[in-house]
Amino acid sequence: MGRTSKDKRDIYYRLAKEQGWRARSAFKLLQIDEDFDLFTGVRRVVDLCAAPGSWSQVLSKRLHENTTQDDEQPKIVAIDLQPMAPIPGVIQIQGDITKKATAEEVIAHFEGERADLVVCDGAPDVTGLHDMDEYIQAQLLLSALSITTHVLRPGGAFVAKIFRGKDMTLLTTQLQVFFCTVTCSKPRSSRNSKAFIVCEDYQPPTDYVPSMINPMLDFDYGTGNELTGMHRKIVPFLACGDLRGWDADRTYPLEASRQTWDDDSYQPLDPLQLPISPAYKTALEMRRGLRPAGDGATDDADADSASA
């Protein structure tokens, strides 16, 4: 798909490039904030699975906007396994969120204080096997929750991506153990089955000791758990973002997002941050002949049709 084509298909993809966000997901956090007022009074934030960094960009911009010279300066810690281009005002840790050392490093940056807010926009690559993808996504969320219990102050908030699949209700039930208010929120800039779980007012159970050693294993629909029916506990749903704002499903003419521009000749913009090195990089280079092929690469996908 060409750049122009993707620009047309997705208004937020285009807006993100025009407004300088590293990914369209920036709008998701902005829209969640519109409804949940996440950033007021927030001084310390952790961004889990941060690459390529659009949420850290939003956090940095919004927290510094809310801060006067006299206030304590906000601290944002971004964690990812992958390296990430630097963002002004954001402390970066390249590390694994399932390791206790990472949690300790975060607290060290906060000088012993705990975070007011933890956000996580991480998602694994999907395999297309919906049950497995949902499971892996749930494990990622539970890992995020696990480190969150180490670093979040009571009363703090946690926002994470969630897959709206078959067993979502099981996961949300577990989050309700730790947070007083749990809402499933789908920003209008999100177009697929991914939604966000907004957990407010962190109140861990009194006997809870944060631990990384035994990962929290998710519950199952067993006997006693209702598979179907109204007894399932479904958390409230809230569509967030301005209803009059851009509509992710809608096809807009290319000029739509640029009313302020004088010149109406459309120029496709380059993405601000190219994808981090993909797993198939070597395979691709071999196919393009950039690397000597060992063997086996017998046909050429780039040639669309036969040659005469």
Next chain:
Amino acid sequence: MSAVGMLQTTKRAYAAPVIAAYFLSDDALLVGTGPYVKLYRASTGELLAANDVLGHLRIHHLVADRPAPVGTPANLKRLIAVAGAKTVVPLTVSMELAGSEYRCTLESHKAWQFCDWILDVQWLYAAQDTTCCESPTQVAVAFAHNFVELWSYPEHRLLRRIGCEEKCLLYAARFFGHHEAGLQFAAGTVFNEVILWRPTEKEAVMDCEDRCVQLRLRGHEGVVFSVRFSRDGKRIASVSDDRTARVWSLVDERARPAILYGHQSRVWDCQFAGDVLVSVSEDRTCRVWRDDANAEDMACLAVWAGHRVKNARCVAVNPSCTIVATGGDDSGVRLWPLDSLRAGLVDTDDQLIDVVLPDASNVMRKESIRNFVHVSADSVVVSTFSGCIVRHQLSTHNWQALYEDIALVSYCSMAASPDGLLVVCGSMGGTLTFLDANGAREPTLLQANVGKVFEIFVLQGQKAGEYDVFSSVVAGDLVWSRYIVESNTAHVIAVFELPKFTVVASVALCITSGILMCGSREGALLAYDVRMALQCIDSSKAPSHLTAAWELRRAHGRDTVTSVTVRHEASGLQAWTTGRDGAYVQWRVQIADDDAECRDITLERALRSRITKGWLERMYFADGEVILAGFFQKRFFLFNETQKYEAMACGGAHRRWRLRLEDDRAKQISFAFIRAERVHAYQFNPATSAQSTLPPKLQDNFHGREIRTVQLLAEAQGADPVLLTAGEDGVVCASTVNACNVRPHLQIKAHSSMVRASAICPSSTTGGKLLFTGGGADELRAWRIDASASSQTETPKGQPVAPAIHELAACPRVCDDLETRVMGIAAFPLTDVPGQSMPHATHAVCAVYSDAYLRVWAFSEYTKLFKLIGQSPFHDSSILCCAHRMHHALGRVLLFTGAADGRIAIWDVGEKAMWQPVAGQDAVWLLQPVLSFQAHQSGINVLDVHVLESTHDQNSAVLGTEEARFWVASGGDDNALSLFMLTVSADAEATHGTGHLHARVTRRLQQLHAHGSAIQGCRFLDATLLATTAWDMRLNLWALPDTADSSSAVTSEAAVQGPPLLHSTMVNVADPSDLDVLQRQVFRQRLGLDAPLALTGKRCSGAAAWTLAVCGAGLQLLEVQRTAAAHP
């Protein structure tokens, strides 16, 4: 018993990704799809048994208690661990051969629940030698968090839980060994490594202590999706996100792994299979690699593209390593003969037979092969640079000179007759030379053309010993000449004038109907009436000059029409064309006024199907099956269109190539081409291969990607319904139900992008129906469904007949922006609209688009044209769904639309004035809704409408006017289900079809948490029942309130909580996208309910049954039965 009777849901036919496969013996294949285990007999394709084993879960693994035996034992009993998610169900499979039939049973035992996601299961025995053990004593289970549990069997008690020092998530794990001591374990991690550790080693170590990783295999650049041990356990194969498979030695740890590049996308799984390794990938192919433990590289021997669009998921190999089975996301299960691959169906140059000219007698001449024809499987006739025509036998390398002519120096076009007895050569000067292929007769020359003979076609004449020869030049006429063997003479019969820019590339002659058809290099298709020419065929008469009776310039776009075939079929004269647009087209040939001197010939496109991104070159009808030949990615392929499998693939797209199918059954195939001035030939004889009787597939290939829309059509005999489906792959498919399987009959790829919506409406001209499909790239298409005729395939007795689908028309694109999607369609015949004066057989097609427009089109069945009648940008947000209802008493058609901003709008699309065409005016109406209101927080994904019959109940009697009432149900992205009662009335002075409508919401109910996730399907079953489905994979049935009950009347803004949930069941289709409902007539007949059920405001809760179809990543049919009623 509830107020609306007992509800029961039963799962019926199912088609979904096939994730697990395992050969029980050489002839018995176990397959796991969704929750079902199916047992197939590979040699016959017979489904022996099927069972729902995992309920609401999906089967990921099938693991037998002991190795599969070679051969086909008469009795076989195995214990299979059927695993999916966190559950294992032990299943006893028994097969007993009684005569030639198998008697099979699948017996599920009590399910075992575990605490984590299962990646592998292994049965363990008390002794090293498993053959001397009666039954396993332990079960080892591997989990995604990299730990292993040992459970006792059969009592199922946890013996030990063993962890590993590596704390990370796994995508794959595999046990090796059946004895507790020495049990090996390999795991593929999310950090791109394969790690090996021994769960049962070092008894002295405390169980709580984590085991050390013994070996790390590093190199993959992506997540490892599967690991497999070789049969001797000395090597490991791993496959990954990085598009490679790697084979590692466990014996020599320093040896570098073999890295297998070739798959175009992620690799999901692999298997060692004797001397080869097979792998399956997201790129839909199964690749076969030569497995040599000593070599660093493993050559790719074959690429089997057996699944549609995407994802071959699983692969199994039978114990003798003669058959490979692959399962795909398209629900297909394919069988591949590994033994015939070994026997020679391999595209290596070793199998090429080279034709090299013998040393030229005169070395002064520059001699090379310029052209050739195939005259038999073993013989070619070549023309050389110096003008020699020589016959060559491939097997003996014998040469036989046939002819030499200076006129053929450096240029000679050639063709051979189908029987291989006549060779015709064309020269620069337009002369044809007729040669006996065996050199038995003197050559005959005929000055047929003016200019260089570009292409020659030789057809078998009507009488034996006669040949019809067509020769063409680049800018000139096509000449028809006839050669008669007996007299060894040739003469010109007719000259066909060609339009400008028409270079003939293919020809077909049908003498009985007097038609010549030809296709051109520029994509044109022409038909000539040759009846008159046939009457004066005598050589003494002057040739006739003919002009085209019918012409179509873009029959295959601008691409070459590579072949034409004309045949008499039961349904009349039919033509087929193939083109370099990768498609073949079926045409209905109509010859009007048979007695007239000059007859009208018209061709109507009945079907277009695109097979390849490459070129389609030829079409053969062999033994009732359609075989297509073409090129894709520099490879020649033969595709069996009837059976939908690739018959062979070998190298090379070439300027000069010939293919010969030696007999009707296409069992002897030879393919030859010129490369570097040499003729190379492949010879195939699949008939000699032992496994040639292997059925190509056990389960049909269905949609390759998610199905977005489904329509259920009532089958005439009242048996199972016919399914029309379309989805992300752009394919429109008609299927029937065959036991527990969905059987696709017709799959047409006409949409260039995904199909998102469809609508059905009765045809006004035939007894059939019209289908409209819409989706990406602003495409909206019309199709005709002929219920009577089966389309292509012979249908066995007692099997339901699939309808034939013909492409009718494509709606012109309206948006500048090709990314605009058609999101929903509603269609109805305009005869339903009182007072309209549109021509007969015109239909209203209301389509909603992602650019926020509603567009109302008029579609004529006669002209096959769409005309835009009205539109509206009212919603100002992407419109996601629509539905229409005719209200007879009101005399109006109402359209309901739901948009991404959560608003529902109601439109009067049956207004008379709109459908009064004004001569000379093409104005498009700007539509305004009758009513609109907020129904959901965000996007309305689905809505459905139920007309409440306007009985003279108390309310309308008081008002004194006719009021129409509707239930409108909508399902949202916000998990909510909303139900509105809408009351609509027309102006008092209004007559039918005119005047303003007034609509208001009189009742409002909302179930905020109807589902755990976004609602994707919503249908009324009758006046009392509503069905919904959502991403949470549940099918919920809701009780509609009594219409007389006014407790939910709109009194304030707040909606009343409701409707109540009656019944809920899990469906096995992930990512559900659509739901359709069909009331079952058979059931009603069985109950003696002849009269249609009165779906009125009165409570109707009689016994009834419905078939429900849920589509998404697969398709499931369910039956809902209401067995008893509680009150009248």
